[in-house]
Amino acid sequence: xxxxxxxxxxxxxxxxxxxxxxxSLSRTRAYADCxxxxxxxxxxxxxxxxxxxxxxxxxxxxxxxPDKCAACGACEQACRFDAVIQGSPYRINPYACEGCKVxxxxxxxxxxxxxxxxxxxxxxxxxxxxxFSTARLKMGSGTxxxxxxxxxxxxxxxxxxxxxxAVIDGSPGIGCPVIATLSGxxxxxxxxxxxxxxxxxxxxxxxxxxxxxxxxxVCVNKADINPExxxxxxxxxxxxxxxxAGAIPYDPLAVQAVNQGRTIVDLDCPSGxxxxxxYRKIMPLLESV
Amino acid sequence: xxxxxxxxxxxxxxxxxxxxxxxxxAxxxxxxxxxxxxxxxxxxxxxxxxxxxxxxAVNVPVPRVDPAKCIECRQCVDFCAYHALxxxxxxxxxxxxxxxxxxxxxxxxxxxxxxxxxxxxxRVQTGxxxxxxxxxxxxxxxxxxxxPVIKQLLNTGHPGGRVIIDCPPGSSxxxxxxxxxxxxxVLVAEPTRFGAHNLAMVHELARLxxxxxxxVLNKALPGDDPSRQYCQAHGLPILxxxxxxxxxxxxxxxxxxxxxxxxxxxxxxxxxxxxxxxEACHAAVGHS
Numbered sequence: 035x036x037x038x039x040x041x042x043x044x045x046x047x048x049x050x051x052x053x054x055x056x057x058s059l060s061r062t063r064a065y066a067d068c069x070x071x072x073x074x075x076x077x078x079x080x081x082x083x084x085x086x087x088x089x090x091x092x093x094x095x096x097x098x099x100p101d102k103c104a105a106c107g108a109c110e111q112a113c114r115f116d117a118v119i120q121g122s123p124y125r126i127n128p129y130a131c132e133g134c135k136v137x138x139x140x141x142x143x144x145x146x147x148x149x150x151x152x153x154x155x156x157x158x159x160x161x162x163x164x165x166f167s168t169a170r171l172k173m174g175s176g177t178x179x180x181x182x183x184x185x186x187x188x189x190x191x192x193x194x195x196x197x198x199x200a201v202i203d204g205s206p207g208i209g210c211p212v213i214a215t216l217s218g219x220x221x222x223x224x225x226x227x228x229x230x231x232x233x234x235x236x237x238x239x240x241x242x243x244x245x246x247x248x249x250x251x252v253c254v255n256k257a258d259i260n261p262e263x264x265x266x267x268x269x270x271x272x273x274x275x276x277x278x279a280g281a282i283p284y285d286p287l288a289v290q291a292v293n294q295g296r297t298i299v300d301l302d303c304p305s306g307x308x309x310x311x312x313y314r315k316i317m318p319l320l321e322s323v
Numbered sequence: 324x325x326x327x328x329x330x331x332x333x334x335x336x337x338x339x340x341x342x343x344x345x346x347x348x349a350x351x352x353x354x355x356x357x358x359x360x361x362x363x364x365x366x367x368x369x370x371x372x373x374x375x376x377x378x379x380a381v382n383v384p385v386p387r388v389d390p391a392k393c394i395e396c397r398q399c400v401d402f403c404a405y406h407a408l409x410x411x412x413x414x415x416x417x418x419x420x421x422x423x424x425x426x427x428x429x430x431x432x433x434x435x436x437x438x439x440x441x442x443x444x445x446r447v448q449t450g451x452x453x454x455x456x457x458x459x460x461x462x463x464x465x466x467x468x469x470x471p472v473i474k475q476l477l478n479t480g481h482p483g484g485r486v487i488i489d490c491p492p493g494s495s496x497x498x499x500x501x502x503x504x505x506x507x508x509v510l511v512a513e514p515t516r517f518g519a520h521n522l523a524m525v526h527e528l529a530r531l532x533x534x535x536x537x538x539v540l541n542k543a544l545p546g547d548d549p550s551r552q553y554c555q556a557h558g559l560p561i562l563x564x565x566x567x568x569x570x571x572x573x574x575x576x577x578x579x580x581x582x583x584x585x586x587x588x589x590x591x592x593x594x595x596x597x598x599x600x601x602e603a604c605h606a607a608v609g610h611s
Contacts, residue, residue: 044364045337045492050517071493072335072524074517093404114384114425129499133404134425173528176496179467206337206492207363210467229576231342231366238364241464259569260576284569286544292515293547 036199043235045206048255053203055309064193069205082161092153093133102145109137179210228263257281282308331505335521337492340541345489351592353454362460362469373450373457382441392436399428508536512550519549535606
């Protein structure tokens, strides 16, 4: 299964809006939302007829048995993540604990055990001949890279023999969820915003994506908000040998589409037209990757 | 009245205008301190262009193996919860990016073959621009987590006064870390379904940490606003509404600070500061 991932570095540039348009245009039978910190793709598009939920367990976390704890403080001294709360007995802060097990190693009273910890929920939606894999991380949890990998694995597994291509909506940033999204991908479409912030974040996501050897294409959303910076992004792509896939104008109708749970290509609007052009430009290239 | 409150600005969804709100709030509050905790995509410095005072590397510990001492027992490999160590059959490998720096392997090694050294994953930078102390954290591309950068950033000394914390998007551990010391949380929301959905998530996070909070509706457009509906349904105070304006978008996209360019925005952000103070004050009284 060829994976096209949609990323941006900066948040709110329109990844999910464009991803939903590409899903609709390509009629792909497999897609996923890897923005497990703030998933939104499920709010748009298809009518799902069936859904399968599964719990996501991150690393087991430390738990102190109050009956055995001698309150010696050895765990607190050894913990590098400030996850041990002083007291009698001592306690573990599950939001800070990274599951390293060092506290258990140093506890002279064997009072510390590692216990499974549900850190999120994963969902597979089925409908209209397609499968959609998504997840939501529990508030304040860490290790979302692992959850992203599982969202992708579940998608591949559920898509079975399907050998076409999958659209994968990513998260903002450049950290571990993005790295897990890029891993195994064939192409990355980067959605940039024409601002100094957008340009700075674009450079950082390109540097990150290059480490994975994926084909990189760039498009600009809300391009007419700042035509000068849009031109700078075009010139930058040319210099760096990256495919410039197109520019989408600022379009209040896009907001309307999202709020009706529809994609921008379901409406006759300027942003939808631009999305179709981007689709026409990148699809042949994706097939040749 | 001067206030020393720490205000965290967060949103769940990216691109709602956290940095725009934070930078302008800090500017309106000057003398103040602005802390950019969005280490994966730090942008506040692009607006302030501060005169840099200090630059400090953020280092994390990683193990290094002395092959002459290694007795090939593989206890470290079995212990590491992050699969950062592997035994190839001939040598012990360390995958730096996977390591969380817990120190367990070095502690466990019966042959003292593992020693920890420091590895830079980013930097913390401080500077000053027009009465605002600007503190920024930068994560190096390719690195997995910005948490150590945020921790070091928040421990970096600053002159105090009012502190504005520009948080990363999402609702993960990185955001929790950023709001830990905040007296008040400003939630920035967009007038879309996406915006409202992610507003609900950060609202839950703020409640989890018992932080008083209110909402700024940004890029407001005429017509239905799912974020406003969420605030009304949940009794969340709307602190300010900022209408979408192409000219404001252009100004901000060029890295300019609206408060400095346009008296209308100065007035708006001064009112917002006052409103935050009132709300935070009420919350403090309510809690005592």
